[in-house]
Amino acid sequence: MEASTSTDKKPEPIDLSRHYSKATKNRAASNIKKFYKYFSIPGIGNLAGGLPNNNYFPFDTLEATAALPQRFTPTPNKPVNPPTAQPSAAKLSDPVSSSRVVVPKLSDNEDILRKIDLKTALQYGTAQGYPPLYSYLRQFTTENLHPNVPYKGGPEIILTCGATDGLSKTLEALTDTWNEDWDWIGYKEGLLVEEFCYMNAIQAASPRGMNIVPVAIDDEGMKAHGKDGLFDVLKNWDQGRGKRPHLIYTVTIGQNPTGGTLSVQRRKEIYAVCVMFDVIIIEDDPYWYLQYPSANPANPDQTLSRKSQTTFDPSNQGSLTPQKSSGYAFLDSLVPSYLSVDYQGRVVRLDTFSKTVAPGCRLGWITTQPNLCERILRITETSTQQPSGFVQAMIAELIIGPHDPKHGRGGEESAGGWQVDGWVRWLEGLRGNYERRMQTMCSILEDGKELVKSGTVKSLDDEWSVVDKVPMYDFIWPLGGMFVWVHIKFETHPLWKKITPDKLAMALWEHLTTKKYLVLVSPGTIFSPTDEIRDAKGWAYFRMCFAAVDEPEVEKSSKRFVAGVQDFWRKKSLDDIEEISSQAMEASEGLEDLRGGC
Amino acid sequence: MEASTSTDKKPEPIDLSRHYSKATKNRAASNIKKFYKYFSIPGIGNLAGGLPNNNYFPFDTLEATAALPQRFTPTPNKPVNPPTAQPSAAKLSDPVSSSRVVVPKLSDNEDILRKIDLKTALQYGTAQGYPPLYSYLRQFTTENLHPNVPYKGGPEIILTCGATDGLSKTLEALTDTWNEDWDWIGYKEGLLVEEFCYMNAIQAASPRGMNIVPVAIDDEGMKAHGKDGLFDVLKNWDQGRGKRPHLIYTVTIGQNPTGGTLSVQRRKEIYAVCVMFDVIIIEDDPYWYLQYPSANPANPDQTLSRKSQTTFDPSNQGSLTPQKSSGYAFLDSLVPSYLSVDYQGRVVRLDTFSKTVAPGCRLGWITTQPNLCERILRITETSTQQPSGFVQAMIAELIIGPHDPKHGRGGEESAGGWQVDGWVRWLEGLRGNYERRMQTMCSILEDGKELVKSGTVKSLDDEWSVVDKVPMYDFIWPLGGMFVWVHIKFETHPLWKKITPDKLAMALWEHLTTKKYLVLVSPGTIFSPTDEIRDAKGWAYFRMCFAAVDEPEVEKSSKRFVAGVQDFWRKKSLDDIEEISSQAMEASEGLEDLRGGC
Missing domain, CATH: 3.90.1150 (Aspartate Aminotransferase, domain 1)
Structure with missing residues (x-):
């Protein structure tokens, strides 16, 4: 995979292999791989691959009625007034807000990055992800979501079966399990977490014998300094409890459960401590697009009684200039990922479609430096293999759309796909809906x-x-x-x-x-x-x-x-x-x- | 979950907990679970669950054009003549062979085992599987596929993201990873496999530091006795290589790559050795319904030059009488699973939809004794969580169908689901197609x-x-x-x-x-x-x-x-x-x- 910006003068990401678990180091690429290229000999009768025949799949098409990206009303990126009133109940029944999506049995598109059909989507595929969807997401991730990753070549992505699966694979890649019956305490791994945190992460880590190590928080999230802040915990780590933790699990936007959102300034402080102690940051970010300017105390209409609340301008990204724009005012207005300060390549970001499409997708992706991504690809090959082709095909068709309307229908009225414009517009609409809900609840609680x-x-x-x-x-x-x-x-x-x-x-x-x-x-x-x-x-x-x-x-x-x-x-x-x-x-x-x- | 036959006098399955990995023993049920029952207080305003709102999912329906179960022509279960000629090319374009499948946004069915809609299927769900699909598969598994499991209460099931995921979770449940840098050789685990085998299984096991231990095979598959047979390997195990293996990974029907199919008699012999050495059998069975009576040398028209080939009557299931019928002549004609001789509960069976529907489903299920199933459920909760709701909903609708045709359409012309009858008929049709292909290839190779x-x-x-x-x-x-x-x-x-x-x-x-x-x-x-x-x-x-x-x-x-x-x-x-x-x-x-x- 070619680097997105190969002529840049950014530093190379550091070598993280010292963090890999033994099992991760042991993984080898399949020895079948070297034969793959023969599969593409023109006219070859392929009796080698152990595949069922796609004509025997019972599904001839997959279709859906889906929303147009404009279904919901956005809220302003920098409101000086409260957000617009709630639009009257869901517009589900409004035909104008819907479109048909059709994934055909066969598409005649020769470009595998644009070919979306059941013959390919329901067959065995690549662990990286269904090529059209992988390619779309990789581009969205590197150009729109994180246009400013400060290491050379930028990150790579791999699709997952959702963020929980992403975390599970990341823990598998970066930690050895520890057995109290016979392992030396010095090998016991640890996971740094916020003082109140999403317990599913704990439940993934604990059975592996890991120490769960809380770090103090304030209104924003994890504290870098001060009592029980990250530096304090790492500096004064007691080796008698196990190995000094080399992993943070963190939710930095709308943290679960505290709702905290970490400023860029704090990200830099935490990151500096991670550099000092060689710690990897696992950033789980399901709510990144759900940021609420109307809750910001800097907003003159929203001062109320929230004197204690930290005030910060999310668009102030400090000294990392010049910043490349995402191309969308909405995306530019959001507090950026830890990836935006990740000059060493020590951030593993977990994304999910659970909150942008639906939890039942069981679809997401990991973004991190290419070498670690490759290790997670190996883990994927012998576990989940790939997310379900049903969801990959439907979402690919919805967003990317067909090359030619004779071969499928995307989620736009024109039968094309939503494209990046539509996807961003959809997210803005969702942000609008959730922001209005937040306002409703908080106003009542406030009173x-x-x-x-x-x-x-x-x-x-x-x-x-x-x-x-x-x-x-x-x-x-x-x-x-x-x-x-x-x-x-x-x-x-x-x-x-x-x-x-x-x-x-x-x-x-x-x-x-x-x-x-x-x-x-x-x-x-x-x-x-x-x-x-x-x-x-x-x-x-x-x-x-x-x-x-x-x-x-x-x-x-x-x-x-x-x-x-x-x-x-x-x-x-x-x-x-x-x-x-x-x-x-x-x-x-x-x-x-x-x-x-x- | 109630036992399917709780009044039986069969033995209880044995306690397998001594086989569990340390991480598996450590797993606890989520501490959130105790609150779940409050969720069902009538009229409760549930501000507790951290879910997105289903009205914000962009999919209003999921639909498909799907095959009717009769699309392909079966072959006889006990042919005295070669199978019927190939029907002229796929009937894909024949409208009579197709039906519409529709999963609606909302179904008003109150019975969660019959309610199939996007509100539930695309929301967070249970790790066991989407309730209607789980319930259908559990019944099919215990009543039709394995009506004769000889332990009390019979097995339980849990859905997986395909058989590779099933194997990965089974290995996670039953083996500790071994690190050559610091672990004692006596803790090194081993996996018994056929002399030629499906390498993806090896690639899942090897990185965990496991010994890969081949067992000699003959035309059927793994040998129980004789040089390098299972007994020989276990009896003469050299502790200097690691712990004596307590797991077999095996494909017993149409083994990959050798095509071998294991008789019931051989299953009993292997099982007896497993009882003797306390070994668990992982039976990966993607091709169970693809059994070819026309290739059986016992078939008078098919003697040819295959003198060396083992002759056996798959329907002879030996002394395990009386055998309960599956209710289908087709299913009764197949060599049954290891589960049919599993009187101690030491078989873990992996099923998949990859070859019955499509590999891209990434959907399957594990069948094993309830206690082990519960441990795998815990592993699922912190990794894949559940298979994608897109595929679960589509397959549920196809097979089970809606309760009321106003709320969805199943895969039958009547708008109902295929039901078990249709599912079995579909499998018979697939068997027919693949059996004819096998005949074509083997006849040419023979000549x-x-x-x-x-x-x-x-x-x-x-x-x-x-x-x-x-x-x-x-x-x-x-x-x-x-x-x-x-x-x-x-x-x-x-x-x-x-x-x-x-x-x-x-x-x-x-x-x-x-x-x-x-x-x-x-x-x-x-x-x-x-x-x-x-x-x-x-x-x-x-x-x-x-x-x-x-x-x-x-x-x-x-x-x-x-x-x-x-x-x-x-x-x-x-x-x-x-x-x-x-x-x-x-x-x-x-x-x-x-x-x-x-």
Whole structure:
């Protein structure tokens, strides 16, 4: 694969092979590969490949009704006013917003980077990805998403079965499993994570015998310096616990669960510490296009009471000049990836279609320096082989479209594909929808933060009414993502210290699920990477997701949440807590287990 | 999940946990799971799940033109005559053979085992599989495919991203990686494989530091007893090489590359050895429904010259009586899985849709005892999560169909699904097509096995013409699968011993790719699991696949193969070999690398 910019004077990416696991070093390319070129001898009768015949596939076409990229209304990139009002319910039934997509059985296009058909998409393929989709994504990644990667030649990509699969393969590539029964403690690997983090990552790492090492966070995300910041943790690493961690797992835009978004300045600070201690950054970035300028305190209309919130201009990318434009004002307005400061090639970025198309795609890609990408390709060949051709073909046809409308139909009215313009427009529309949801939820939460108690105060010669405001919770308006991270101020609750804080928190959680309030939030305990964090402060947080429920429910549920918390602050006896608990237990009996996502 | 036959008196499956890898033992269920049941509180405003909103998925429907199950003509289950002639070219254009499949955005079916729609299929789901598809496959597996699993409760299933993914997860579950730099040799794991085998399995196991341990084979497959048979290898295991292997990887129907099919009797013998040495059998069975009664020497019309070939009646399942019928004469006629003799629960079976639908599905399932299935579920949750919802929804709709035709269309003319009847009929049709291809190729190869040289012989008083027949190759008509394994008798070639056998073999291989013959076969060397086997006899075999090329090409390529071999047997000087080599090198220059499957 040719480097995108081979004449540049940028530094070469460093050699990461010292980080590879033993199994990763051991991997060899298939010995069948050397025969592949014979497959293309014109007219050859190929009795070598062990393939089924494509005429025996039961699918003659794959088709869809799909959205046009304009279906949803964007929000401004730098709003001085709140975002436009919610458009009335989904336009699903509006025929103008839809198009037909058709993947034919055969396309006569000779260019394999443009040929999209079932003969190729449903056959065995390359681990890198279906050629047209791989080629599109590689170009989008290097030219539009990350036009400023500061190492020579830029990164390579490989398709995955989603970001969880991407993480699993990255851990497989970069860590040896450690067995407490017989391995020396010095070989025990570690994963640096945010103090509150996405637990699926922990569950991927822990069974491999890895230390889970939390790093302190602030409103933005991981701290580079200061107590329990990255430098502090690495500098004072106790070798008795295992090898000093050489991997960070981080979500830097709309972090799950805290909603934090890391500035470019902080990225540079963290990166400098990683250079110092030879650490690789695994950047999981499912929400990168969901950044909300309207939540930025720098926005004059949105100052409210968020004094504590960090103010930064995402478009200020510091000294890395001159910056190449992505070609799209929307993309240029977003805080860029760690890749934009990755002059050594020590960033592994995980992308996914889960939030831009649908989680059921099980489709994503890894972006990193070419040598590591090649190792992950080898892992892919003997595990998932490639993402499903059904989803690769449909998304390729939707976005890229057919070369010739006689051979397929893409997602545009013209029967062409959405192309990069359409894809970016689709993302802008989604950002608009989620930004409006965020505004709805945060406005309601903002208004209900305090319990207003009126009473009377008597002095010697007078009596007057007073208003006492008790702060029940606080939160930061998220600059990105799908979550609001609510800090509950249990210390102001009448029963504080009459019961352990975790029990008080559980009672509030249960109280919210009861008939009157019927709202389910995620307790902070389940995002605590260690027992210490869970016990010390996990109970003090709830994560609220404004993305999943249907649109009118965002408002209703947020109001019920506020009402439920307010009501809970009026509970004054331990008997009330008992009653909540027994009510909740009764209500949840006989309920079916359902799976609920991430 | 309820056991399919909980009142049976069968033995419980044994505890396999001593085989689990350390990482597998370490895995815990997600701590979020305990909250799932709250998700089903009626009317709850769910702000807990971190999901995108399904109304923002760009796909409003997924649709397809798909085959009716009757598209292809079956062959008889016990033919006394050769199979029916090839039907004229594919009936793809015949509208009667096609149906529309439609997966709607929303189905109003309340039963999650029957609800097939994009709202559910494209959302985050369960690692076990999409509920309707999981439920269908579980029933098909336990009632139709393996109605006679001899342990209590029977097996469980979990969906995979194809058999390669299934193997990868099984190895992850059952083996610790071994690092030569610091691990004791006694911990080094091993994988028992057929003497010639599917190399992708080796490539999955080797990087984990596993010994690859070949077991001798005969026409059926792996030998239980005799020199280098399974018992011999395990009994005489040298602990200095590593831990005695506790895993077999085997393909027992139409083995890749040898085409062997293992009888029930042999399965019992191998299984008994596995019980003795506590070995787990990983049965990879992509070709189970491609069994060819017409290749059975017991078939009176097919005796030909295959004297050496094992004769067995696949329907004779020995003493495991009474056998429950699958409900289908076709399925009952097939040699059953190792699961049918698995009274201890030590079989892990890998199934795939790669050869029944298309490789691009990247969809399959694992069948094994419930406890091990649960461990693989945990591995799935932190890696692939689930197969793509695009393929799960399409295949579910095709086979299961909608509950109500207003909400989707299945693959039958009636708009219902194929159901089990249709699925079995589809497999019968595919078997028919591939069996006819096998007959075409094998008939041509059979006729061309010998080089017929005519000459004259003089005696004292007379001169008469003679015919000298030189055997050039031999092969077994495959009882299943997609491959013919051709043993080239290089020892009859004029240049035998004038050049090393591997060079002679390479020259023949190259000769076949030259302009006059244009046929590509797979050299046996690439299926040799060890260097010893490759050097000792790998060069003496070619694998020929009758499945991949278009139908007329099976005949043409087979004829060109015969012509090419015959011509090669006329080469008498080393200069001829030189010339072939330089011709081939010239022809292959500048060819593009293409990927060629398995």
